[in-house]
Amino acid sequence: MATFHNHKQDIRRLVHKLVVMFSFAVVCVYLFYFLNGCCNSDLVENPDLNSVNKLLLTGWYDERNRTFPQVTTSSYGTLEDTRGSPVLETNSTAKDWTATRRLPHALIIGVKKGGTRALLEFLRLHPDIRALGSEPHFFDRHYARGLDWYRSMMPKALDGQIVMEKTPRYFVTEETPARIYAMSHDIKLIVVVRDPITRAISDYTQIISKTPDVPSFEALTFKNGSSASAGTTGQIDALWSPLWIGLYAKHLERWLAYFPLSQIHFVHGERLISDPAGELGRVQDFLGLQRIVTDKHFYFNKTKGFPCLKKPEGSSKPHCLGKTKGRIHPRIHPTVIQKLREFYQPHNLRFYQMAGQDFGWQ
Numbered sequence: 001m002a003t004f005h006n007h008k009q010d011i012r013r014l015v016h017k018l019v020v021m022f023s024f025a026v027v028c029v030y031l032f033y034f035l036n037g038c039c040n041s042d043l044v045e046n047p048d049l050n051s052v053n054k055l056l057l058t059g060w061y062d063e064r065n066r067t068f069p070q071v072t073t074s075s076y077g078t079l080e081d082t083r084g085s086p087v088l089e090t091n092s093t094a095k096d097w098t099a100t101r102r103l104p105h106a107l108i109i110g111v112k113k114g115g116t117r118a119l120l121e122f123l124r125l126h127p128d129i130r131a132l133g134s135e136p137h138f139f140d141r142h143y144a145r146g147l148d149w150y151r152s153m154m155p156k157a158l159d160g161q162i163v164m165e166k167t168p169r170y171f172v173t174e175e176t177p178a179r180i181y182a183m184s185h186d187i188k189l190i191v192v193v194r195d196p197i198t199r200a201i202s203d204y205t206q207i208i209s210k211t212p213d214v215p216s217f218e219a220l221t222f223k224n225g226s227s228a229s230a231g232t233t234g235q236i237d238a239l240w241s242p243l244w245i246g247l248y249a250k251h252l253e254r255w256l257a258y259f260p261l262s263q264i265h266f267v268h269g270e271r272l273i274s275d276p277a278g279e280l281g282r283v284q285d286f287l288g289l290q291r292i293v294t295d296k297h298f299y300f301n302k303t304k305g306f307p308c309l310k311k312p313e314g315s316s317k318p319h320c321l322g323k324t325k326g327r328i329h330p331r332i333h334p335t336v337i338q339k340l341r342e343f344y345q346p347h348n349l350r351f352y353q354m355a356g357q358d359f360g361w362q
Ligand SMILES: Nc1ncnc2c1ncn2[C@@H]1O[C@H](COP(=O)(O)OS(=O)(=O)O)[C@@H](OP(=O)(O)O)[C@H]1O
Pocket: 076, 111, 112, 113, 114, 115, 116, 117, 118, 168, 201, 202, 203, 205, 272, 273, 306, 307, 308, 321, 324, 325, 326, 327, 328
């Protein structure tokens, strides 16, 4: 009787051990698959799903919530992220764990009011790009904080992903090319250029939106503050910032002292509006990326008068850039425009020669 009882107990212990061992084996197998990313076999099988999942993994929205300790934002230094509701970083797999913060591989260095925000937001659709949402102004304002600080500002990126940021003021700041060169000799530089006259008016429109009582564009264009009608005789004030920024050849010269032209890509600001997919295609080529951002991502919003992004997977609705992009410009006296055309013409021609491209500004 006692022997039979002991035998029953032995069997119960054995079954218990087997259950524990089986559960342990199940947990191990699950962990093994999880760590190898096998749960995401769709990532390999289905290229479309691959892009979607990569977008999810890379979590393009996370920068909106990043804070910038002690960084003062400039008039154009505020984060303007135009996306819909925040998604993810919740769909993390083991691949996420290998993401690190790295110094940028590519920079949008200018020009202010050229269309730099649109370009950055469009590029952020690419799963192989991780871009900072705000402007860090590291090379022009916060250089003393050091490269570790700069790196800590960057979004986390996986191996093979390109890390980017945009600060349009870099293009016109004296010290910037040397500083960027000291960080990386082979960094890729992108400049969005736009007709310097429209660019200046856009800049001025931003100024009056913040300080409405500044003198007129016409008055500020001339050294002696001449009015529009007297403008035909006045001398252009090339040092007035909205005009000075448009002297592209002069600024480019400083960059070419450090970087070969092959490392600088010019985005045609006007075409970025009329043919965003075409411009984006060329930028993706320049960055050595597959052309993933294409015309299927854009639609023309008649109300805004600009291309906007169609509903991206993972977001609920289409989105355009915010209301500070695509402002209505004040009407400038035609005589002043003509004066500015004459003023910029030699500078523009020199710029076309240096860049090896004719941008067609009349
Ligand atoms: N898709 C789309 N939507 C809205 N706006 C667009 C777009 N593409 C280019 N642009 C032009 O971008 C101009 C603003 O340029 P930036 O983003 O470089 O300005 S800033 O320097 O960051 O302040 C902005 O200038 P304004 O029209 O003067 O507001 C636009 O003309």
